Amino acid sequence: MPETLNKASAGAAESPAVAPVPVAAEKPRSLWSDAWRDLRRNPVFVISAILIVFLIVVAAFPGLFTSVDPDHADLGKHYLGVPQYSHVFQEDWFGYDVQGRSIFARVLFGARASIIVGVCVTLVVTILGGLVGMLAGYFGGWFDSLLSRLTDVFFGIPLLLGAIVVLNAFTHRSVWTVVLALGVLGWTQLARVMRGSVLTVKQADYVQAAKALGAGTGRIMLRHILPNAIAPVIVVATIALGGYIAAEATLSFLGIGLPPSTVSWGNDISSGQTVIRTAPHVLFFPSAMLSITVLAFIMLGDAVRDALDPKLR
Amino acid sequence: MGRYVARRLLQMIPVFIGTTLLIFLMVYSLPGDPVRALWGDRPADPQAMARLRHEYWFDRPVLAQYWHYLSNVVTGDFGSSFVTGRKVIDVMAETFPVTIRLALIAFAVEIVVGLSLGLLAGLNRGKLWDKLVLVITLLLISIPIFVLGFIFQTIFADQLGWTTPTVQNSDDITQLILPGAVLGSLSFAYIARLSRTSLAENLRADYIRTAIAKGLPRRRVVGIHLMRNSLIPVVTFLGTDLGALMGGAIVTEGIFNVHGIGNTLYRSINQSDNATVVGIVTILVIVYLLSSLLVDLLYAALDPRIRYA
Amino acid sequence: MTIIEESATVPAPRSGDDKGGPLLEVRDLHVEFHTRDGVAKAVNGVNYSVNAGETLAVLGESGSGKSVTAQAIMGILDMPPGKIPQGEILFRGQDMLKMSAEERRAIRGRKIAMIFQDALSALNPVLSVGYQLGEMFRVHQGLSKKDAKAKAIELMDRVKIPAAAARVTDYPHQFSGGMRQRIMIAMALALEPDLIIADEPTTALDVTVQAQVMDLLAELQSEFNMGLILITHDLGVVADVADKIAVMYAGRIVEQAPVHEIYKRPAHPYTKGLLESIPRLDHKGQELFAIKGLPPNLMKIPSGCAFNPRCTMAQDVCRTDVPVLHQVTEQDGTDLVGRGSACHFWKETIHG
Numbered sequence: 001m002p003e004t005l006n007k008a009s010a011g012a013a014e015s016p017a018v019a020p021v022p023v024a025a026e027k028p029r030s031l032w033s034d035a036w037r038d039l040r041r042n043p044v045f046v047i048s049a050i051l052i053v054f055l056i057v058v059a060a061f062p063g064l065f066t067s068v069d070p071d072h073a074d075l076g077k078h079y080l081g082v083p084q085y086s087h088v089f090q091e092d093w094f095g096y097d098v099q100g101r102s103i104f105a106r107v108l109f110g111a112r113a114s115i116i117v118g119v120c121v122t123l124v125v126t127i128l129g130g131l132v133g134m135l136a137g138y139f140g141g142w143f144d145s146l147l148s149r150l151t152d153v154f155f156g157i158p159l160l161l162g163a164i165v166v167l168n169a170f171t172h173r174s175v176w177t178v179v180l181a182l183g184v185l186g187w188t189q190l191a192r193v194m195r196g197s198v199l200t201v202k203q204a205d206y207v208q209a210a211k212a213l214g215a216g217t218g219r220i221m222l223r224h225i226l227p228n229a230i231a232p233v234i235v236v237a238t239i240a241l242g243g244y245i246a247a248e249a250t251l252s253f254l255g256i257g258l259p260p261s262t263v264s265w266g267n268d269i270s271s272g273q274t275v276i277r278t279a280p281h282v283l284f285f286p287s288a289m290l291s292i293t294v295l296a297f298i299m300l301g302d303a304v305r306d307a308l309d310p311k312l313r
Numbered sequence: 314m315g316r317y318v319a320r321r322l323l324q325m326i327p328v329f330i331g332t333t334l335l336i337f338l339m340v341y342s343l344p345g346d347p348v349r350a351l352w353g354d355r356p357a358d359p360q361a362m363a364r365l366r367h368e369y370w371f372d373r374p375v376l377a378q379y380w381h382y383l384s385n386v387v388t389g390d391f392g393s394s395f396v397t398g399r400k401v402i403d404v405m406a407e408t409f410p411v412t413i414r415l416a417l418i419a420f421a422v423e424i425v426v427g428l429s430l431g432l433l434a435g436l437n438r439g440k441l442w443d444k445l446v447l448v449i450t451l452l453l454i455s456i457p458i459f460v461l462g463f464i465f466q467t468i469f470a471d472q473l474g475w476t477t478p479t480v481q482n483s484d485d486i487t488q489l490i491l492p493g494a495v496l497g498s499l500s501f502a503y504i505a506r507l508s509r510t511s512l513a514e515n516l517r518a519d520y521i522r523t524a525i526a527k528g529l530p531r532r533r534v535v536g537i538h539l540m541r542n543s544l545i546p547v548v549t550f551l552g553t554d555l556g557a558l559m560g561g562a563i564v565t566e567g568i569f570n571v572h573g574i575g576n577t578l579y580r581s582i583n584q585s586d587n588a589t590v591v592g593i594v595t596i597l598v599i600v601y602l603l604s605s606l607l608v609d610l611l612y613a614a615l616d617p618r619i620r621y622a
Numbered sequence: 623m624t625i626i627e628e629s630a631t632v633p634a635p636r637s638g639d640d641k642g643g644p645l646l647e648v649r650d651l652h653v654e655f656h657t658r659d660g661v662a663k664a665v666n667g668v669n670y671s672v673n674a675g676e677t678l679a680v681l682g683e684s685g686s687g688k689s690v691t692a693q694a695i696m697g698i699l700d701m702p703p704g705k706i707p708q709g710e711i712l713f714r715g716q717d718m719l720k721m722s723a724e725e726r727r728a729i730r731g732r733k734i735a736m737i738f739q740d741a742l743s744a745l746n747p748v749l750s751v752g753y754q755l756g757e758m759f760r761v762h763q764g765l766s767k768k769d770a771k772a773k774a775i776e777l778m779d780r781v782k783i784p785a786a787a788a789r790v791t792d793y794p795h796q797f798s799g800g801m802r803q804r805i806m807i808a809m810a811l812a813l814e815p816d817l818i819i820a821d822e823p824t825t826a827l828d829v830t831v832q833a834q835v836m837d838l839l840a841e842l843q844s845e846f847n848m849g850l851i852l853i854t855h856d857l858g859v860v861a862d863v864a865d866k867i868a869v870m871y872a873g874r875i876v877e878q879a880p881v882h883e884i885y886k887r888p889a890h891p892y893t894k895g896l897l898e899s900i901p902r903l904d905h906k907g908q909e910l911f912a913i914k915g916l917p918p919n920l921m922k923i924p925s926g927c928a929f930n931p932r933c934t935m936a937q938d939v940c941r942t943d944v945p946v947l948h949q950v951t952e953q954d955g956t957d958l959v960g961r962g963s964a965c966h967f968w969k970e971t972i973h974g
Contacts, residue, residue, distance in 0.1 A: 149327055149328060149331070150331075152328045152331075153328055153331035153332050153335060154332075154335070156328060156329075156331075156332035156598050156601055156602060157332060157335065157336065157594075157598070158557060158559050158560035158597070158601070159557075159560060160560035160561070160563060160564070161559065161560045161563065161578070161594065161597065162336075162339075164563070164578075164579070164582055165336065165339045165340060165582065165590070165594070166339055168582050169339060242455065246455075246457040246458075249457055249459075250457055250458065250459060250564055253457075253459050253564070254563070254564065254567070254579065269459070269460065273463065276463060276466075276467070277471065280467070283460075283463060287456075287457075287460040287463070290457060290460065291452075291455045291456045291457070291460065292455075294454075294455040294456075294457070295451065295452070295454075295455035298451065298454055298455055299451065302451075517700075518743070519738065519740065519743040519744045520743065520744055520745055520746040520747070522698050522738070522744070523736075523738060523744045523745065523746070523809075524746070525697075525698050525730070526696050526698050526730055526731065526735070526736045526738075527730065527731040527735075527757065527758060527761075527809065528727050528728065528729070528730035528731030528732055528761070528762060529727075529731075529757065529761055530727065530761070533757075533761065537749075538746050538749070541746075541748045541749065542746070542747070542748055545748075615748065616747070616748055617747070617748060617750075617793040617795075618747055618748075618793070618795050
């Protein structure tokens with residue numbers, strides 16, 4: 001199946017100066033425009049995209065939705081106050097936690113840490129893994145062997161296990177140490193996906209044609225291979241993003257992720273588990289938000305994969 | 314076959330050395346002086362400290378320490394815990410069987426439930442069953458394992474009273490069923506989705522059309538022609554999943570108070586018990602590498618095209 | 623390759639063919655595919671028949687509906703998205719479309735077998751060829767594993783695979799393209815079926831190997847006195863092997879004729895175009911003819927004659943009226959036996 005160039009990333013490629021890549025003139029629909037057409041019609045994609053946009057807005061401007069300070073504690077008045085489900089968007093909508101803080105406000109403000117960790121780790125692993133995978137796949141030979149063994153070394157350490165060990169080395173923990181720990185260990189998956197993808201694309205006739213016409217290595221990699229090899233990487237990265245958010249919460253839950261002073265779902269779930277039997281709502285709301293967020297990214301990745309994989313239509 | 318195994322075993326050596334070195338460096342770069350910590354707030358005896366440092370190789374460069382450690386590991390000596398004074402090998406011998414049992418339960422759940430759901434969905438693509446399986450597995454994948462642990466605790470222990478919320482006796486296999494199911498749930502969702510995709514994809518393959526054209530009964534088309542091909546990616550996943558299971562064991566064993574390797578590892582990290590941490594991680598890496606070798610061999614057995622690759 | 627010269631006139635019916643009618647008859651078959659982009663009408667009223675010992679070549683471009691018709695006969699159409707809204711497929715006089723799934727399965731492989739185009743993807747990559755051949759005997763005749771293997775070796779010998787006994791445990795990818803196609807043929811022949819459908823059996827092969835495989839197929843066909851439906855887009859392959867030809871375009875049969883007649887005097891502009899686009903040595907130096915345009919989109923088949931946008935002879939009537947399959951006659955009006963053309967201007971085409 002001839003994958004045609006991405007319309008968006010190869011917009012400049014429409015100028016006639018570009019090496020004659022077969023843009024499959026007979027086939028007006030390219031892989032990417034076809035995928036986009038598919039996605040717009042897919043309710044799973046629409047729902048998850050709306051959810052993600054909403055979550056990003058919440059993460060960026062939690063103050064838009066509540067004026068309550070998530071750290072404001074009133075032990076005497078609100079200790080484990082139960083949710084008032086009719087008080088939509090009010091302080092006591094989701095009830096209060098052990099320290100008498102508004103869970104509604106904490107759930108909103110907690111989005112920031114999760115989204116930042118998720119997005120940053122994904123950026124780090126995509127760039128790192130993509131680069132390693134591209135170089136290994138394109139150059140092959142001993143260079144590939146070396147990079148692949150290096151990938152194997154890091155791949156040999158389970159993500160959570162390694163992250164615990166790395167995070168233990170830091171006395172001052174923050175969002176960035178979590179990003180570092182997950183990023184350093186998480187790139188192997190994407191490197192493998194990218195390498196496999198590049199190996200396939202490298203054999204394609206249009207790459208051979210570009211080579212025969214004397215295009216430089218950098219140009220071939222950026223113009224011809226990258227746009228055609230990136231699809232599976234995007235899919236895996238989107239799905240992994242949800243996984244990183246879950247991993248951050250798990251690490252915070254174990255007490256070695258974000259510092260306890262940071263408002264985050266993982267921390268709140270951790271403190272909620274002590275009162276799981278008397279006040280389950282303390283655990284429920286941050287858990288629900290966390291699960292919905294992870295779900296949204298996994299659904300997005302799934303929808304994108306289905307759209308990009310014509311085999312499954 | 315024999316030569317292939319030998320070559321793969323040789324290839325594992327540099328990966329093993331690299332991974333353990335990486336772990337070693339990370340662990341020993343941890344802040345704090347474990348020798349000084351022994352004395353707590355009391356004034357330390359410099360001579361005793363120097364002796365201990367020498368005895369435990371702390372006064373040598375980290376690479377020398379690593380080499381010393383590795384040559385001991387080859388003889389089966391993982392050293393002694395500096396914190397508890399116990400031999401690391403003894404600690405592992407005590408806790409490993411528990412985690413292996415836990416992992417086996419998780420594995421069984423994954424294979425039985427995951428494959429059945431995958432088969433159900435894959436053969437009925439686009440129908441109600443398929444959609445139901447997709448929704449359930451999606452939910453399972455999205456719910457972090459510790460949240461799932463709490464949900465299972467609440468439902469099966471608190472509400473239904475089938476079992477206790479935490480494990481009282483880690484040697485009792487029936488008590489491990491609940492944590493095992495939690496541990497396996499994430500992966501069984503993946504397996505269900507993976508086998509569904511794989512089955513649905515292979516169902517359209519030309520050789521399936523041939524099998525139907527040969528007049529084979531549906532059971533045979535699915536059971537032999539479809540399954541053999543569709544199981545290949547699932548087997549691969551099961552192998553790499555072992556690492557995830559070990560990571561997940563840290564959380565699951567914590568929630569359910571299982572005295573297994575994950576719990577021990579977590580406690581050791583918090584106590585800066587380096588020898589135990591490195592020992593456990595080393596063993597886990599070996600388990601992981603061996604399981605990926607096993608996967609490759611299974612792969613070759615399932616797919617004749619791989620054999621001389 | 624002159625095994626079947628005039629066998630069209632002597633279709634010696636096999637024992638058991640009590641009804642005396644054709645072995646297989648397709649009547650007014652329609653097949654459509656319901657996709658999210660719309661309904662693709664792949665087959666739009668096909669009629670043809672095959673007798674025992676006879677070879678029918680079905681000719682057409684890709685998308686003409688020739689393979690879909692074959693799949694409908696075999697009962698291996700993907701349904702959904704495929705659908706057969708009307709038509710009959712009579713095997714020994716019985717409509718297979720009205721049979722139960724189990725009855726049809728009993729016919730598949732045993733009475734009607736199929737040879738696929740690409741043997742590499744049509745054979746299961748993870749099972750040995752011996753297993754895949756022996757499976758026919760194990761499932762349909764209940765043979766033991768050992769006996770089935772012996773039969774498989776016998777079959778491989780029969781289709782002239784060297785060292786059959788040694789290679790029976792090999793896997794499809796270990797064979798060359800020609801050998802793989804022989805295995806496909808062996809598989810189809812296993813139970814000595816009454817009818818074989820060969821869907822472009824030689825397209826994926828080298829020219830020299832093509833001839834060998836076609837020879838083998840023709841030889842085995844006459845030996846077992848089987849009916850053969852040969853689906854191809856290659857006019858060259860057809861001439862030597864076929865008894866009669868049906869040319870398909872956009873899901874319809876546009877011309878039907880005994881094999882040699884069609885080369886001499888085509889009665890449909892499409893057939894004429896196909897014949898003129900074959901490179902010929904005696905036309906060296908002249909420009910090669912090519913039919914203009916592209917095959918029609920099956921979702922939007924042109925009104926009237928589907929070929930009209932590409933036809934050099936098209937008139938207004940071609941854009942409005944669908945031509946029926948006319949009986950083709952000599953200039954004096956005597957019928958040409960077995961000849962039909964679905965062209966409003968068949969007379970001009972054949973005699974003009």
